[in-house]
Amino acid sequence: MNTVLTQVLKRFVSESWYFPQIRVVDAVEILIITFLFYQIILWIKNTKAWMLLRGILVVALFILVAAVFKMYTILWIAQNSLPVMATAVVIIFQPELRRALEKLGEKQFVPNMVTLDKRGKDNVRFSQKTIDGIVEASFAMGAVKTGALIVVEQAIMLTEYESTGIALDCIVSPQVLINIFEHNTPLHDGAIIVRGDRIVSATCYLPLSDNMGISKELGTRHRAAVGMSEVSDALIVTVSEETGYVSVAMGGQLVRNVTPEYLKKRLESISKKSVEIGRLKKIWKGWRSHEKGVD
Numbered sequence: 295m296n297t298v299l300t301q302v303l304k305r306f307v308s309e310s311w312y313f314p315q316i317r318v319v320d321a322v323e324i325l326i327i328t329f330l331f332y333q334i335i336l337w338i339k340n341t342k343a344w345m346l347l348r349g350i351l352v353v354a355l356f357i358l359v360a361a362v363f364k365m366y367t368i369l370w371i372a373q374n375s376l377p378v379m380a381t382a383v384v385i386i387f388q389p390e391l392r393r394a395l396e397k398l399g400e401k402q403f404v405p406n407m408v409t410l411d412k413r414g415k416d417n418v419r420f421s422q423k424t425i426d427g428i429v430e431a432s433f434a435m436g437a438v439k440t441g442a443l444i445v446v447e448q449a450i451m452l453t454e455y456e457s458t459g460i461a462l463d464c465i466v467s468p469q470v471l472i473n474i475f476e477h478n479t480p481l482h483d484g485a486i487i488v489r490g491d492r493i494v495s496a497t498c499y500l501p502l503s504d505n506m507g508i509s510k511e512l513g514t515r516h517r518a519a520v521g522m523s524e525v526s527d528a529l530i531v532t533v534s535e536e537t538g539y540v541s542v543a544m545g546g547q548l549v550r551n552v553t554p555e556y557l558k559k560r561l562e563s564i565s566k567k568s569v570e571i572g573r574l575k576k577i578w579k580g581w582r583s584h585e586k587g588v589d
């Protein structure tokens with residue numbers, strides 16, 4: 295027993311034994327791969343890709359059986375149709391892939407430093423009056439069960455969705471919001487988009503989420519709110535016509551039946567974030583002009 299142990303130990307310390315050299319970069323790489331893998335699994339779970347994965351597993355099993363029994367014709371067909379199948383998957387899942395990439399672009403690693411939009415400096419933030427107006431109107435509409443859908447734009451410009459509605463240019467106030475969503479009025483259907491302190495569009499059509507986790511009790515208004523929050527960094531407020539509940543969607547998550555304090559806090563937090571973005575942009579612009587001056 296002792297000799298076996300000694301032999302194992304000798305081998306363990308001998309030069310022939312391979313010890314991988316783990317650098318800090320390797321550990322970081324493992325963390326990145328784990329994170330990406332986890333995100334892909336989450337994406338598969340929340341989209342139709344889960345069905346696709348099951349289909350791929352069945353095909354893989356079939357090919358494995360063909361390989362074990364040396365069915366060369368089937369193997370030849372599988373081998374030659376692989377590129378076609380890969381292209382088909384990309385075409386079938388184009389909306390999901392697009393959404394996933396949009397979500398990736400939404401993560402604010404550097405995008406707010408590299409300003410691609412032509413937004414004026416005054417539109418970057420919204421005032422306390424706007425926050426109070428949205429909170430007051432939402433709960434006033436909730437009390438009388440008037441449905442509403444309010445999209446508060448942040449860093450990502452929602453021009454694409456804005457153009458689906460009727461253009462407006464009006465300061466946010468509780469009276470205006472209540473008036474817009476009043477039943478049987480021309481602007482009440484669909485969503486409004488708030489940019490800074492102004493309502494820029496009404497009756498907008500938002501993308502519907504295909505998240506299977508959304509409660510079946512909820513209809514298209516809430517699904518549209520979640521859908522919008524999946525493809526942008528906007529905060530969306532919904533008022534249910536059925537229950538009068540006020541809910542908030544952001545980052546693909548819907549928080550139902552919130553309190554006025556909660557809504558105010560959420561709006562204040564994104565308002566502060568917008569101010570921070572504005573500040574960073576100013577620093578960046580200042581630094582760039584300084585660089586040019588030095589050149």
Ligand SMILES: Nc1ncnc2c1ncn2[C@@H]1O[C@H](COP(=O)(O)OP(=O)(O)OP(=O)(O)O)[C@@H](O)[C@H]1O
Binds near residue numbers: 483511
């Ligand atoms: N894709 C969309 N984009 C913008 N608004 C939408 C969209 N789909 C539905 N709506 C709005 O939601 C209203 C329909 O709401 P619906 O009753 O189906 O949803 P809900 O989630 O059950 O809401 P509620 O609790 O208010 O009934 C429509 O009249 C329209 O104003």
